[in-house]
Amino acid sequence: MKAKDILNALNDIDEDMINDVKKSVSNGKSKFKLKLAIVCICVVAIISVIFILKPDNTNVNKQNNGDILINNPTNNSGKLVVFNDITRNYKDVNISAEEINIEWKWEDKTTFEKYGSVKFNGREYVAKGQLIEVNKLSDVIGNCKAEGYDIYTDKNYVETFEVRRVKGISENKVIAVGLENEYYIYSLNSSNRPNTFGEIIDNYNLGEVLKFDKFMIYEGYDEKGYYKLDDDDFIIETLLECRGAKVYENCDEWNHGDINYLSFTISSQELGVYKRVLYITEDGYLATNIFDYNYVYFIGKEMAVKIISYAKNNSVETETEPYEYTFAGTLTEISDEYILIDDSKICVNENEGMIFKVLTNDLRVSRCLKYGNLAVGDIVVVKFGGKIDTVNDNVIKDVKGISKGQIQDGGIAVTE
Numbered sequence: 001m002k003a004k005d006i007l008n009a010l011n012d013i014d015e016d017m018i019n020d021v022k023k024s025v026s027n028g029k030s031k032f033k034l035k036l037a038i039v040c041i042c043v044v045a046i047i048s049v050i051f052i053l054k055p056d057n058t059n060v061n062k063q064n065n066g067d068i069l070i071n072n073p074t075n076n077s078g079k080l081v082v083f084n085d086i087t088r089n090y091k092d093v094n095i096s097a098e099e100i101n102i103e104w105k106w107e108d109k110t111t112f113e114k115y116g117s118v119k120f121n122g123r124e125y126v127a128k129g130q131l132i133e134v135n136k137l138s139d140v141i142g143n144c145k146a147e148g149y150d151i152y153t154d155k156n157y158v159e160t161f162e163v164r165r166v167k168g169i170s171e172n173k174v175i176a177v178g179l180e181n182e183y184y185i186y187s188l189n190s191s192n193r194p195n196t197f198g199e200i201i202d203n204y205n206l207g208e209v210l211k212f213d214k215f216m217i218y219e220g221y222d223e224k225g226y227y228k229l230d231d232d233d234f235i236i237e238t239l240l241e242c243r244g245a246k247v248y249e250n251c252d253e254w255n256h257g258d259i260n261y262l263s264f265t266i267s268s269q270e271l272g273v274y275k276r277v278l279y280i281t282e283d284g285y286l287a288t289n290i291f292d293y294n295y296v297y298f299i300g301k302e303m304a305v306k307i308i309s310y311a312k313n314n315s316v317e318t319e320t321e322p323y324e325y326t327f328a329g330t331l332t333e334i335s336d337e338y339i340l341i342d343d344s345k346i347c348v349n350e351n352e353g354m355i356f357k358v359l360t361n362d363l364r365v366s367r368c369l370k371y372g373n374l375a376v377g378d379i380v381v382v383k384f385g386g387k388i389d390t391v392n393d394n395v396i397k398d399v400k401g402i403s404k405g406q407i408q409d410g411g412i413a414v415t416e
Helices: 003-011 013-024 027-046 197-204 233-240 301-313 361-373
Strands: 052-053 060-062 067-070 080-082 085-086 094-098 117-120 123-132 137-148 155-166 174-179 183-189 216-219 224-229 259-269 271-281 284-289 291-298 313-317 325-332 338-342 355-359 379-384 385-390 399-408
Touching: 052 259, 060 379, 094 379, 123 271, 197 233, 224 301, 233 301, 259 284, 259 301, 271 301, 301 313, 325 355, 355 399, 361 399
Parallel strands: none
Antiparallel strands: 052 094, 060 067, 067 385, 080 085, 094 399, 117 123, 117 137, 123 183, 137 155, 155 174, 174 183, 216 224, 216 259, 224 313, 259 271, 271 284, 284 291, 325 338, 325 379, 338 355, 379 399
């Protein structure tokens, strides 16, 4: 398998991998089970795989605050284009990096990693790992009990954290827990699906917290392009009219099969979800994994076709986006406050290299430096949220991890 194929598989698990499964299996029930198996395997692979970063061509959006949003490469031109009149012209090389695959020590875990679940008002809520801005929260509604366990010391920990209500959302479904002066989303740990779509609208304030922005068009099992909506008001209004839609009797067995549909990419701070999917099928079904379990409702063919037609007629084709973003270069300086990374080695013209900064005050960064055996001169690969602050020393923002890398001409190795 080529490097690009591996990247596509990891970045688009919900789409490409699952559709390959559907093509090869004829029985509906088998499709669903095999789909789950593929997704689980890919989640494990993300932890253990030696992945390839191959700079090609990048679509970039400029933010008002000077940040630049870099989309991972999608073609073979060998160029990475960045806004603010900065063009990164990279060599057509592969850069591999092996993940640090360890159970972090207690002191090296973030608070939400330490406390994966909390108990509040007799209910258990699980961490979504997503921050929420304070302006999206309302009043304090009490405290929750959190329990954690350190496998290295065989010690249990118990903490109490403040709980706030998320605006418009029932605290019986979602709460915001105060951790380290920030708030993280925790959701009710339950596989029970509401009987009607209207219950979801009311419990989760869907009209306000969901944004339908980008989607993939499928005709049967074939992709027909990735698109960006001009405006999603019509879709929201149409879905709000589907309050009476009934839950599908066997959600875990549902499969849209060889039918035309749209696959929307959904992110929501209020729900604590990032790049989940929501399907609208031509035969009248809405299905989504934004509530962790598979939710399926029959909204009717008329409503579904209205949404599909509107989306197709009010959108423009755009580049697909990866689940997470990557940057690579040579580590040139390590200090207590930051590290510097130079991308000269992978530039076609090394004289055009630029210096980028990663701040080390984030535990996710400092623990990689602590255990990753990184040294000045190493090639490193940074996983991050997609933004680089060009106003302030090209700081790479929302870094999720750093690994030692290696430039190579081709091929890929996967650890078993």
